[in-house]
Amino acid sequence: MKTIAHTKALLLAATAFATGATPALAQTAPAKPSDGVEEIVVTAQRRAENLQSVNIAATAISGDDLGERAVVRQLDLQNIAPGLSIVKAGLTEAVNIRGIGLASGSPNVSNGVASYLDGVFQPPIVSTGSFYDIAGIEVLRGPQGTLVGSNSTGGAIFINTNKPKLGKLEGAVNLEFGSYRHLGANGAINLPVGDNLAVRLSGLSTTRASYYNDIGAFANHPDRLSEQDIRGQILWQSGNFTAHYKAEFIQRETGGYAYQPIQTTGYSGSREPIRYQLQYNTTTQNSERAFINNLELRYETDGGLIIRALGAYQNKRIQNLYDTDGTSTFISNALAARGGQSQFVRERQTSGEINIISPTGGAFSYILGGYYQHNIINVRIFNFNTLTGTPSIWIEPDTDKTTTGLFAQANYKLSDQFEIQAGVRYSWFSVVGSGNTYTGRTSTFIGNPSPQTGEHQDGAFSGKLAINWTPNSDHLIYAFVARGYKPGGTNPPEPVGLDFLPEIVTDYEIGWKGSFFDRHLKTQIGGFYNKYSNFQQQVLNTASGRGGVANISAATIKGIEAQFQARFGGFSVDGGASYVNSQLGAGAFVNTRLVPGFNANGDLPQCATGVAPGATCRDYTPFIVQTTGGPALYAPEWTWNIGAQYTIPVGEGRLTPRLNYSFVGAQFTNLLYSPVTDRLESHGLVSGQISYESGSLRVEVYGTNLTNKYYVSGQNGNNEFYGAPREFGIRLGYRY
Known part of the structure; x- marks a missing residue:
């Protein structure tokens, strides 16, 4: 792995030397127009x-503006896009x-917010890397059933990198x-x-x-970061034909995830009382x-x-x-002895899309398309005794998904x-599960297998x-x-x-987009x-x-959203800002927080009738609770943000101080709706910054x-994650 990291570092250094400039971070922005708010361009509709x-209800930001809005990676998008909630969940x-969106780590569950x-x-794993050399990002709210399809009941996020340009020698180098x-x-x-090339x-x-201090015997460094990314692109154009190829390699090491037991859950008594201090009793890695x-x-x-x-x-x-309980406590009970967990997840995806896009000069315009996507997901998890290393539960499911669709708008x-718009899409979906879960497994005993087999097919119309x-x-x-x-x-x-059925949403929306004061103020409501x-x-299950x-x-989910951009001198x-009012129906569920020693990533099945709980099964019946319903999960009632800046001419350059504030309201994470x-x-x-620009x-x-x-x-599960503490820094950038 070190060889890969060193190779990428050398390639990055070569890129910097090739520019003949001093390195820095984040491409600097071109001069903004002095007569009003610049035009915001979106490409999510293939144009x-x-x-x-x-x-469409959307938030769009150019790559040059990411730094000033304190958007470094996907998690930060919730600070600029109303109605968007992104929370840490470990693997994803x-x-x-x-x-x-996606409130489940199961590979059998499809995204509700599609990221592109x-x-x-993009599958949800390995999607938390740093943004760089970005052209723009678009966050679309509401179902995008025509052009995006079955993975967008909540919306879609489009991340677009800078493409090669013919006839231009240019670049940027950055340090932070x-x-x-x-x-x-x-x-x-x-x-x-x-x-042509x-x-x-x-x-x-x-x-x-790391932000955290692990005082345990293994002195882990959870949440540290070592990240390398290399992206290469080739653009060839001949007459009316263009071919664009891109390849990207990503490598990230974080030393594992940083978490502690949620207050009042089984091992919360062993929580470390000092902020950003942890005590694990096994090695952590990511x-x-x-x-x-x-x-x-x-x-x-x-x-x-x-x-x-x-x-x-x-x-x-x-x-x-993982240290599954997030403390130095050794977990042991009559069902299994465990305290650590090893997890491997691999997802391979092949996809293809074809479009026929008409010109837009006349009264009638259209987009026709077809889509294909095939995902193979392999998961390998085993829980082990942190003292002996003996495994107790093995989880080895494989999932094969295929999505196809035809659409027209x-x-x-x-x-x-006046203009009317109509779009329709039909999607086909199939999933096949295989593999087993083994309980009581040791180095000499294969354990009791529980098949992870299953098949499901469905399809539906969507549109607008x-x-x-x-x-x-x-x-x-x-x-x-x-x-x-x-x-x-x-x-x-x-x-x-049991199979679960497709989720269908019907969305009714009205909106008004306006420009005022000779386009010095733009609004979207x-x-x-x-x-x-x-x-x-x-x-x-x-x-x-x-x-x-x-x-x-x-x-039912209803609400209002508003955005504005203003520039005066x-x-x-x-x-x-976004206000969301949601209501889910009632239901009966197992309260896993009450189940002694429960492991959210893989536990024992329900005992068959007449079989006593033990090393191979549990009785979940005493822990079933009836709920009366409540708000949608991960749906804060209020989210809002505001940012202001003032540009001051200084010599041949300009000095711009900026201040941002973002608010994300309270949100529930479990259908049991416990306020604790x-x-x-x-x-x-x-967040804030002071920037100075002069030439390049x-x-x-x-x-x-x-x-x-x-x-x-x-x-x-029973663990919780924390946001980053206060950070300061300096960025230096040069472009030509």
Whole structure:
């Protein structure tokens, strides 16, 4: 592994030397227009469009503005996009928009918020890396059932990197120094090779010490960071034909996850009382690897018709070691002896999409497309006795998923002011599970197998019907109804395990986008009402002792959202707010927090009738509770943010101080709705920076979490995670 890291570091250094400049971090922004707010461009609908002229609720930010808004990685997007909640969940992050997304770590569950990197759908693992050489990021709220499909009942996130440019020699090199021995470097260079070919190389290397002090015998460094990323791109254009290939290698080491038992749960008595202090009694580790590559072919006729094909393959892997209870306590009970866990997850994905995109000059325009995606997920988990190393539970499921779809969207202008839009998609989905879970396994005894087999197939229509009214060039008023679909799946083992049904949402929205004061102020305001059937939520599948999914009969989610951007002279201000009111139906579930020694990542199945609990099974019956319903999980009622800056001319450059504030309201994490164990409290974060730009040089001093807010940022099982403390740093950037 060291060889890989050293190779990537050398390539990054070579990129920096090739620019002939001093390294720095984050590409500096071009001069903003002095006469108003710059145009916000979104590409999620396969065309470059002005955000003010499309009927979608979205937050968009350019890559040049990420630093000033304190957006370093995916987790930070919730600080600029209203209605978005991203919380730590260990192996993955739970990404939810308007209370819809991914609240389960099971590979059998599909995303409710689809994340795309350069148009390629991203599995949730290995998706927390640092942003660099980014063109822009778009967060779309609400079901995107036509163009995105079955993974977007809550919304979609599009991350677009900078592409190669023909005929231009340019680049950027960057350095960062910060708290906790944070050292970062990234660079990019665009090389023209003749008239038809361009190559872009970019890379990142960053390290940071842990925020935490593990006083246990193993002196772990959980949540430290060592990250390397190399990205190479080739663009070839001949006449109307363009081919664009990208390959990316990602390597991250964090020393394991940092967590402690939730207050009042089984091992909370062993929590460390000092903030950012831990005491584990086993080694912790987190190693992530990914290879992502994709090829886009594009042909545009002389009349403006575009034929586009995008194919991709990616291979992501994670290897983890956990202290399952997050304390120095040795776990031992009559069912099994365990305290540590080894986890390996690998996901390989092959995907392809083809589009026919019409020109937009006439009254009628359209997009036609087809999509294919195949995922193979391998999970290997075993729990072991931290004193002897003897394994007790082995989990070895394999999951095979296939998604296909056909879609079409058309716009027709009834007049200069009125336009109708209609879109439809049909998606097919299938999943096959295999493998086993073994209980009581030792080095000499294979254990008692519980098959993880199961199959499920379904399909559904999704789409959108909208009407747009553009009374003049500064205003758009729209209304639409959209339908979203999230596939069902299987809860192994079959035939004991039960399938869960597809989740269907009908979304009603109205919105108004306006520009005022000669476009010095732009606003986006909307309201929505979502009606869900067969709403999917994470529960315990007692047949296997593992997390499963159940359908709640109905759910409603409604709310309002607003954003604005303003610029008057040297003063700029932007912000957004979201109010979400949600209600889930009632249900009966196992309260796993009451089950002694329960392990959320793999436990014992329910005992058959007449079989006494012991080393091979449990009786969960005493722990079943009936709930009356409540708000959607990971759905804060209020989220809002605001940022302001003022640009001051200084000599030949400009000095810009900026201050940001973001607020994420309280949110529940479990259907039991305990205010003590199932609730993440609200928190507000303050960040700021002072930057100086002169020509191609940029110097920036920044601070994040300036009030040093200590808050819980996520949960997994009986453990909870925490947000980063206050950090300061300096960034130096040079571009040419």
